[in-house]
Amino acid sequence: MSNLEPTSGKRIALPVRVEPKVFFANERTFLSWLNFTVVLGGLAMGLLNFGDRVGRISAILFTVIAMSVMMYALYTFHWRADKIRNREAAAYDDRVGPTMLCVFLLGAVIVNFYLRLDYN
Numbered sequence: 001m002s003n004l005e006p007t008s009g010k011r012i013a014l015p016v017r018v019e020p021k022v023f024f025a026n027e028r029t030f031l032s033w034l035n036f037t038v039v040l041g042g043l044a045m046g047l048l049n050f051g052d053r054v055g056r057i058s059a060i061l062f063t064v065i066a067m068s069v070m071m072y073a074l075y076t077f078h079w080r081a082d083k084i085r086n087r088e089a090a091a092y093d094d095r096v097g098p099t100m101l102c103v104f105l106l107g108a109v110i111v112n113f114y115l116r117l118d119y120n
Contacts, residue, residue, distance in 0.1 A: 018084055026080045033073035033097075040066040054115040061108040069101055 040062055048059035076094060083090045 018087060022084055023081070026077060026084060030073055030077040033069065033076075037066045037070045037073070040069070052119075054112070054119045057115060058108065058112040061111060065101075065104050065108060068104075069097075072097055 044059045044062035044066060047055040047062065051059060076097065080092055083092070
């Protein structure tokens with residue numbers, strides 16, 4: 001038998017090369033989330049400046065949601081960047097963020113409709 005036979009239980013460590021496009025994809029995703037929060041914040045500012053009492057309440061809700069999404073996006077960006085920099089194997093997909101964003105936005109719109117119907 002030759003010395004080139006594989007041994008069981010022995011692992012070979014190979015260096016992992018991280019492409020620069022992975023860092024840019026993370027940054028692009030972060031900027032996409034921030035773009036959405038700026039649009040949502042602009043909607044909130046419009047409601048705040050040109051709305052009545054119900055508009056102001058809705059503006060507060062949308063502003064809180066926009067600020068929360070900004071903080072979540074920043075946390076996710078740094079978490080992913082740290083995992084990429086350390087070359088750790090992790091699930092980089094985000095299943096919680098978009099779902100919670102939709103739930104919170106739906107709740108804010110339902111509150112807005114309820115207050116609008118109750119106000120009139």
